[in-house]
Amino acid sequence: MVRRLKTRWNEFFHAREVPYGMALVRISLPLVLLIGAIPRWWHVRELYSLDGSPSPLWVSYGTTPFLPILAAPVAVALFSVLILSLCAVSVGWMTRLSLIVSCILYAGFGLLDAMGTLTKYTVVATHLMVILSLSECGAVWSVDAWLRRRSQPATQGIIDSPKSSVWTLRLLQLFVGIVYLGAAITKMHTPAYFSGDQLTFWMLGNTNLENRLGETLTLYPWLLAIMAYITIIWEVLFVFLVYSKVWRVPTLVIGLIFHVLTYYTLGLIIFPLMFIATYFAFIEPHEAERMAVWARNALRRVGLTFRRRPSLRVPRSFAPRPAYAAAAWCMMMATGAVIGVEVEHHRDVYHKRGENGPLPLKVMDSQLVHEMLGPAKPIRPKDLYFAFDVGSSNLGGVLSNRRDTFSYGERALIQCSLHPPHPDMWVEVNLHDADDVVLKRVGTIVPREDLRAEFFYDMKEPLLPGEYDFVLKYDGEELTRRRVTLQGQPPELTASR
Amino acid sequence: MKRCLSNTLIVGYLSLLMYGVFCHALYYRINDHPGMYFIVWDMYCGWSAYETRNHIVGEGASGQFYELAPGPWGEMKPHGDLDRRHYDYNGFHSINLALNTLRQTEHEPMARLYVVEEAWPRKYNLPDELWAQRYTEPKDMQSYYQLRGTYTPDGQAIQQWPTLLTRLQQEALLNNPRLRQDMQKGKPFYAVDPTSNLGNVTPVGYELPTDR
CATH class of the missing domain: 1.20.5 (Single alpha-helices involved in coiled-coils or other helix-helix interfaces)
Known part of the structure; x- marks a missing residue:
């Protein structure tokens, strides 16, 4: 039993293969992180230095500082090194050292700015870089590999791509699965997730990029409820299904769709791109080789060719040694840091040294400020309700069809959704005829913990065919109304003909 | 090995x-x-039906009010179209933004600094054409302002109040006179440190702004 487990463990963690998957993650991850890092370079002084307004994470936790807040030139120099080292990781130049430097600086700068830098993608990226730095991800498709091949004696001939133990690849794969598991637990902790309410309000939020699809989807809350269940089931099962021969591809394709949709529905960009980059770790070596052949052919078709193997021609008198590469890397980082500091200094972020510097403060409209600082206004009744819909069926606790026409004898389902937090409320949904005469009054208590109330009206006698209004009232005030048309003939009238 | x-x-x-x-x-x-x-993967753990923004205001000795964030040199938008100040949901760091702006600019002496939260129901974020599909009434958005803190010019907290959402929750609960009386018994003389407002516990004295 123990021997079998040991064999399975060794097969899973210590099999040897060419680290194509890790190399692809190494190439793509820094490119994604640079999308967020480069724009922040212009604000390093403000975000991370003593000459700005850093917002360290430890303040939120109420613990003692565990990192120094840097002087502005030091912060700029280190951030410049971060950007260069991310580029070096992507091309695979001094890969391990670049990864270690990137990881430390990326996490460090994140910790110094909880407001504008640190997010869960910073944390995920830190984990990924730690794992990558332990791996042989620079062994293929990298400057390091190219330099290594060039330093081989020319007579050695064609060199096989180096194989390495897959334990870091497995750690990365398991890490992705565990993050999904954690995300599923978060959703389980949030009851409003299952009714789609949480998703609805996130999609209506404007804290990320524009998300028009998300805003449109909020009109179909039943669809969000279904998506909520599919997402959580997929997140829980991911780590188990991704190792199945049958389910691997469908699981990854669902993941891909899920992450792409978070861009269109929630306005996220770096988080989905980063997770898509991690999916390269699930590519099998033979699939990666096929992709490489396809890429090479595609390049050839557009007239670009490059040699993969070293030339067997005349031995070169100069072959770059690892020491040269390390020295060049250090030179590049130092030069980048110095140029960064100089450029940032001349940029004069706060405009203190210019003709008009230091800048004056912007004066605010005093009427607006008095409104801001004045007594807090009570919430208007019409801001307490979120939606008022009429239909005939519900799915996942939310109305699944909105209707404005009913046939004789049908039952109308009227749903009123509220903006939390709201007080305990007495809510009425009254039926008015086309002349606005109240025909029927129905009310219910909505306790503060409930997000919606439902009302039913049987569209039958004594109602006659025609137009009616369902009127939502709270505290004696009409909040909104929905018009419906009742079609068909009452049974008595039909019988009397 | x-x-x-x-x-x-x-x-x-x-x-x-x-x-x-x-x-x-x-x-x-x-x-x-x-x-x-x-190591805790709690992405998107919270949610709110209200969209919120932060305003940081300085009151000069002359009675003139100034915008202290973003600084006059411009905004920093970390995740989309919003300035960095709006991502300080708990109000832990807003006063640092104000102090930095004061350090880097020319201005009259300040008398008071204020941190104000602005909020509105998220249904008003719907674009007009989608609004027309869901609502029969015209879009009539109103912002609600909630003073979060008053500070001395050097950043010392004088008074602090909860977020609008906490206020609404408390108002819903505090319709109970007995509960209101019990809360008043523990009200301290000094403003409490916002960092002690961890988790879901409201520190004593951090309740409704009834006396501002």
């Missing part, structure tokens, strides 16, 4: 990740240390 080391790393790392999952699932010490942020 190498395999032994890698096995140790595998077991150690996976144990750390599973500890994070365990803590997260059972709410065990998740706010103990910033390190927990690196």
Whole structure:
């Protein structure tokens, strides 16, 4: 039993293969992180230095500082090194050292700015870089590999791509699965997730990029409820299904769709791109080789060719040694840091040294400020309700069809959704005829913990065919109304003909 | 030796990740240390039906009001179209933004600094054409302002109040006169430190702004 487990463990963690998957993650991850890092370079002084307004994470936790807040030139120099080292990781130049430097600086700068830098993608990226730095991800498709091949004696001939133990690849794969598991637990902790309410309000939020699809989807809350269940089931099962021969591809394709949709529905960009980059770790070596052949052919078709193997021609008198590469890397980082500091200094972020510097403060409209600082206004009744819909069926606790026409004898389902937090409320949904005469009054208590109330009206006698209004009232005030048309003939009238 | 080391790393790392999952699932010490942020995967754990923005205002000795964030040199938009100041949901760092702006600009002496939260129901974020599909009434958005804190010019808190959402929750509960009386019994003389407002506990004296 123990021997079998040991064999399975060794097969899973210590099999040897060419680290194509890790190399692809190494190439793509820094490119994604640079999308967020480069724009922040212009604000390093403000975000991370003593000459700005850093917002360290430890303040939120109420613990003692565990990192120094840097002087502005030091912060700029280190951030410049971060950007260069991310580029070096992507091309695979001094890969391990670049990864270690990137990881430390990326996490460090994140910790110094909880407001504008640190997010869960910073944390995920830190984990990924730690794992990558332990791996042989620079062994293929990298400057390091190219330099290594060039330093081989020319007579050695064609060199096989180096194989390495897959334990870091497995750690990365398991890490992705565990993050999904954690995300599923978060959703389980949030009851409003299952009714789609949480998703609805996130999609209506404007804290990320524009998300028009998300805003449109909020009109179909039943669809969000279904998506909520599919997402959580997929997140829980991911780590188990991704190792199945049958389910691997469908699981990854669902993941891909899920992450792409978070861009269109929630306005996220770096988080989905980063997770898509991690999916390269699930590519099998033979699939990666096929992709490489396809890429090479595609390049050839557009007239670009490059040699993969070293030339067997005349031995070169100069072959770059690892020491040269390390020295060049250090030179590049130092030069980048110095140029960064100089450029940032001349940029004069706060405009203190210019003709008009230091800048004056912007004066605010005093009427607006008095409104801001004045007594807090009570919430208007019409801001307490979120939606008022009429239909005939519900799915996942939310109305699944909105209707404005009913046939004789049908039952109308009227749903009123509220903006939390709201007080305990007495809510009425009254039926008015086309002349606005109240025909029927129905009310219910909505306790503060409930997000919606439902009302039913049987569209039958004594109602006659025609137009009616369902009127939502709270505290004696009409909040909104929905018009419906009742079609068909009452049974008595039909019988009397 | 190498395999032994890698096995140790595998077991150690996976144990750390599973500890994070365990803590997260059972709410065990998740706010103990910033390190927990690196192993607890609680993305999108909160949600709000209100869109919020932060305003940081300085009142000069002359009675003139000034915008202290963003600074006059411009905005920093970290995740989309919003300035960085709007991502300080708990109000831990807003006053630092104000102090930095004051350090880097020319201005008259300040008398008071204010942090104000603006909020409106998120249904008003719907574009007009989608609004017309869902609502029969015209769009009539109104912002609600909630004073979060008053500070001295050097950033010392004088008074602090909860967020609008906390206020609404408290108002819903405090319709109970007995509860209101009990809360008033523990009201301290000094403003409390906002960092003590961890988790879901409201520090005593951090309740409704009834007397501002």
